[in-house]
Amino acid sequence: MSPRAPVRHHGGVPSATLPHPDPLDPLDTAILRQLAVDARASYADVGAAVSLSAPAVKRRVDRLRARGVIRGFTVRLDPAALGWETEAFVELYCHGSTSPSTMRTAVETYPEVVAASTVTGDVDLVLQVRARDMRHLERVVERLAAEPFVARTRSTVVLSALLRRPDVPAAPAD
Numbered sequence: 001m002s003p004r005a006p007v008r009h010h011g012g013v014p015s016a017t018l019p020h021p022d023p024l025d026p027l028d029t030a031i032l033r034q035l036a037v038d039a040r041a042s043y044a045d046v047g048a049a050v051s052l053s054a055p056a057v058k059r060r061v062d063r064l065r066a067r068g069v070i071r072g073f074t075v076r077l078d079p080a081a082l083g084w085e086t087e088a089f090v091e092l093y094c095h096g097s098t099s100p101s102t103m104r105t106a107v108e109t110y111p112e113v114v115a116a117s118t119v120t121g122d123v124d125l126v127l128q129v130r131a132r133d134m135r136h137l138e139r140v141v142e143r144l145a146a147e148p149f150v151a152r153t154r155s156t157v158v159l160s161a162l163l164r165r166p167d168v169p170a171a172p173a174d
Helices: 026-037 043-050 054-067 101-108 134-147
Strands: 007-008 013-016 088-095 113-116 123-132 150-157
Touching: 026 043, 026 054, 026 134, 054 123, 088 134, 101 113, 113 150, 134 150
Parallel strands: none
Antiparallel strands: 007 013, 088 123, 088 150, 113 123
């Protein structure tokens, strides 16, 4: 039996990756961009876009999955179509030195929290929250503020989402 690759946690999501994974080559990055736009695209369609054969794309995708670069395939939903009309970013300021695991354990019980990140600066935790309407958002923020480790909150309601990019942005301009 061969030894398993160490499991590392990135953003609270475990992934089996090497401690210092090899950098992605331009073809892998191009494949990832294609899949980020349409995860249902066939290997042949992805291959046509990146100038590779379908079997070559499949081998690369399999390797990216094994390395933990691709953690799964999903669908992007329109939250408003599902009744989640209101979006906000809620900042939590915590008492003392609250651990990230304590924060995570608390906020993962809220279905309205779609993302949570510890950050630098005065604020300890930034949450992306979806709610049915403003009343629902207010109740969620009140519940968050009542968590024992929360000293105060600050909310910013999203008026309109101007830009949403897939997880793999285009290469920066040099």
